Amino acid sequence: MVNYQENHLDDVFSVLSDPTRRKIIEELSKGEKTVKKLAEPFDMSLPAVTKHLKVLEKAQIVSFRKEGRYKYYFLQPEKMKDAIEWLHYWRSFWEDRLTRLEQFLMETKEEDE
Template identity: 40%
Template structure:
């Protein structure tokens, strides 16, 4: 079970690793799109767009439905939640580390005594 989850997560991050696929997902967040509509904003062929869509399907991020000759794609957000959960661990990890660093820096600042400001003599020399 854990191995299957790891493969799914690997597929999600692989799919999200490409800017074209991320933009396709973003477009699908607004509603269903045909393969042609997903390919339109890019200078790619329908075959190339189809490869990107298959990668997104393999990751479970979209579902494709065939209606006659039209292929409609729909966003499936579930796998994004898994990626978000995985990343959440690291967000907590870094937040805790940065909170500790902030606390240490505040303690260090509180322990330093303020130094008196430098004053100048009438001749322009510092004391």
């Protein structure tokens, strides 16, 4: 099975469970942005977006750099690596099982004919 840190994996999936945070991650995948720019597509206040960013920071999925009085947030996609590996393992697991089921059903159908 995949070797991953259980707590970090829990944090990542918890963060990804929120659609607003997923959208923020999508936006940051296009490049770094300020809170104001990140808030534009949402019908929410800057403090609300900042709260989402703090959750993403805690999970180490985003980070920021300061330039003057502005914070520029950027994505740290490598921090989602454990979740990607975990999902890949289970995708392969189920694809293998479904392929075997398909083969079994095809063989059973051929025997019935």
